[in-house]
Amino acid sequence: MIMIRAIIRPEKSDEVLAALMYAGFPAVTKMDVYGRGKQRGMKVGEVIYDELPKELIFTVVREADKDLVIETIMKTARTGTKGAFGDGKIFVSQVEEVYTVSSGIREGEEMSAIALSAT
């Protein structure tokens, strides 16, 4: 399983969550974060804001779905036609084990495949 963490604009988060839902990835977690990027924050007049509010959304998906999720987030979180500074970053990391608390079982790649096709 793969964990995808995306730091996006707060105003884009509803749109991204809806897009993920339509793409078939309902399970996500989001949290408010503050940060800056390689532009060292934002300069407004004399003041430099280097703790810009962002939202971190993270989801854990099967390896095969990785590209689709990244593409979905990328498409919806981008502003303008070419994108702009501050649109965010996506980080991908490996998850070794996944457990569902309500059933207490460890989930594997094949388990979620069954859960998807069962209904």
Next chain:
Amino acid sequence: MSVVSTCRGSDAVKEILAVIRMNKINATKRALADAGISSITARKVMGRGKGKVDYLLLQGAQAGHEEAICQLGPGPKLIPKRMLTIVVPDHVVPKAVRTIIDLNRTGSPGDGKIFVLPVLDTIRVRTGETGDQAIDEMAL
């Protein structure tokens, strides 16, 4: 002396990310402390699971059918949850996972998920110790 070194521990270190119910946090903290795992980080997050979603609708929306997309709506509201971050050595992972599951399991959807991720290195800020020495739970 270089403070940052590559992972040199004999035992790999794992990060456990657990998303659990808001009202279970105190009991979980206590149980983990009783199990010898005292260092945890907790924060409030918002989330949704696959819970009440009809997979036929999802598949329809995925295939691009307008009706399915309309029925799906903007999706269920996000639910407040607590996320725990625990960094423990490999051999403590089963114990930690079992402790969290035993305590948080009510059997209904929304109990949460636990993810186990690899950690490359650990550094204690106070002393600059790296690897095994920076993990308190090593002796468990």
